[in-house]
Amino acid sequence: MSENRRIAEELIEAVGGKENIASVAHCATRLRIMVNNKESIDQQRVEEIDKVKGAFYNSGQYQIIFGTGTVNRIHDEVVQLGVSESTKGEQKQEAAKQGNNFQRVIRTFGDVFVPIIPVLVATGLFMGVRGLLMQEQILSLFGLTADNVPENFILFTQVLTDTAFAFLPALIAWSAFRVFGGSPVIGIVLGLMLVSPSLPNAWAVAENPDLAIQFFGFLPVTGYQGSVLPAFIAGFLGAKLEKWIRKRVPEALDLILTPFLTLLIMILLALFVIGPVFHFIENIVMSGTQFILDLPFGISGLIIGGLHQIVVITGVHHIFNFLEIQLLERLSANPFNALITCSIAAQGGAALAVGLKTKVKKLKALALPSSLSAFLGITEPAIFGVNLRYGKPFIMGLVGGAAGAFFAALVGLAGTGMAITVIPGTLLYLNEQILFYLLANVIAVGVAFALTWSFGYSDKMKEEVEKG
The missing domain is CATH 3.30.1360.60 (Glucose permease domain IIB)
Known part of the structure; x- marks a missing residue:
């Protein structure tokens, strides 16, 4: 046989x-x-x-x-x-x-992201290792400082850590076209257009909004680097548009007209409709976050720690880089880092609980590496591959993030730098804050893990979700 x-x-x-x-x-x-x-x-x-x-x-x-x-x-x-x-x-x-409509949407979202999770996990590991190696305390062990690290080594690490997130919209658009019945090759080309070097880099625009190209004097246009939801929407609409066009063009012209019209219409929509809408949302999120950070009695921690990973889902979280730079310039400290660290660690705690509790080998093989990636600062694998897919673990992660960040805000935790969180982020708190930093993360992970283990996940729940 x-x-x-x-x-x-x-x-x-x-x-x-x-x-x-x-x-x-x-x-x-x-x-x-x-x-x-x-x-x-x-x-x-x-x-x-x-x-x-x-x-x-x-x-x-x-x-x-x-x-x-x-x-x-x-x-x-x-x-x-x-x-x-x-x-x-x-x-x-x-x-x-x-x-069930809601369950179909969540499962479909998971279908788009599951195939790209392995590369995000790998990138998270690369980022964690680089973050550790590039800290002054580690470099000093080798008699080096940040100024005399070989440029070729820095370039090599940038290739490892930056590629997947720089081209994340291309990966998402490719997968969305695949899931929604379009041609994946058209999807990946559309995604590459969204991060074309001809467009202003989204990370650079986050630091200096004036770099965005102004079309017609009022429409800001920028690249989609690091975006999630905008690329997902572009991929979904593009796949539907391709199928609609293919049904209406003569067969003899299908090879020429279908990809031409699909890419032309979708890049126009992405740059002049989807992009500006999310740029507007980014500005609102930035202003709101700055206001929340000034709230007393740990309230800022409850709000930011509880909601930050929802913002990550939308893909507009890269604007926070600019906020962190402003905080470091103004205060010589970064309280925002401590709060989002707790929200990130909590999603890792929730995924860890799923991975340890499930008896399904394939879910365990997905959840455990995803939780490790979150503990190194990258939550997309844990969110899209595990927590959000089954709903309750994600919510328990939000609660854990709020609890840990509440404590962090109460004790006034503030990092000495930016760009690294959770385990690598420990190096930003190697002063009198280190015990508080560790305790805040333990609270975040512990609450999320305990709630997920007790109420947020079981293999029976998994079956009910997947059966609809």
Whole structure:
């Protein structure tokens, strides 16, 4: 018996047998099964089958991710075993009658981000290592200072740490096109346009808003470096637009007109509609944050620690770099760093609780590295791959962040620099603040971990979310 035939047999049995399968179809990466009773699906058993990269119930379809090439072979084996075949379009018509809208949105958001999580985890590790190595205390051990570190070494570390986030919109747009039925190659080109070197760099504009290009005298245009939600929206709309155009152009002109019109219309929308809207939002977030930081009695910690990771989801959080620079210039200290450190550590604590509590091997393999990435300062893997996907862990992370930041604000924690948090950020508090800094992080991680372990996650909850 071939390996694929064995996998097909195990899969049929795990979803409740042939009698529970109405029809089967597949797309480029997923086997799509219409089931008669979703309660008969053994989710854990499916995820443990060889070659399965993930599985979830979405809008009436049970979708198992196998990947390009593999899915075709598994589909053929399933059909040969006597399961009825249907087209993807027929399945969509049936699926439209089922499902929970909110859960479908969350799962779809997760579908877009899960494929790019490994590179974000790797980047988080690279950033953590660089942050540690470039601190004066560490450099002094090698007889070096920040001024005499070899330029080639700095360039090498920048390639490792900056690439994924500089081109994050391209990764997101590629994945969004893939999920929403567009051509991934058009998505990645659209994403690359959003971070074109011809546009002002978003990080530079965050430090100096005057660098933004003003179109028509009032529309600020800048690059999308580090953006999340704007790139997601551009990818979603672009995929829908491509399919709409493809249905209406003559077949003989499809190869020329469809990508041309899709890219032209979407870059115009991205630069002149989506971008300016989020630029306006950034200004509001910046002004509001500066006001909140001045609030007394730890209130600033409760608000910023509790809400910062929601801002991270929108992708406008890079404006905080400018705020931190202003704080360092004005106060020679950075209280904002201490507050966001707690919010970041808490998301790591929530993901750690999921990773340790779940019995699902693939979720454990995703959650534990994602929590480590958060403890090194990068929360996107933990948020999009684990916490937000299952809802409650993310909320528990927000509560933990608020608790830790409340303590940090009460004791007046303020870093001596910026750009590093949690474990690497310890080097910004190597003075009389170090014990308070460690305690604030312990509070944030401990509260988020305890709440997630007790109330925020169970494998049963996971099954309910994925079954819709």
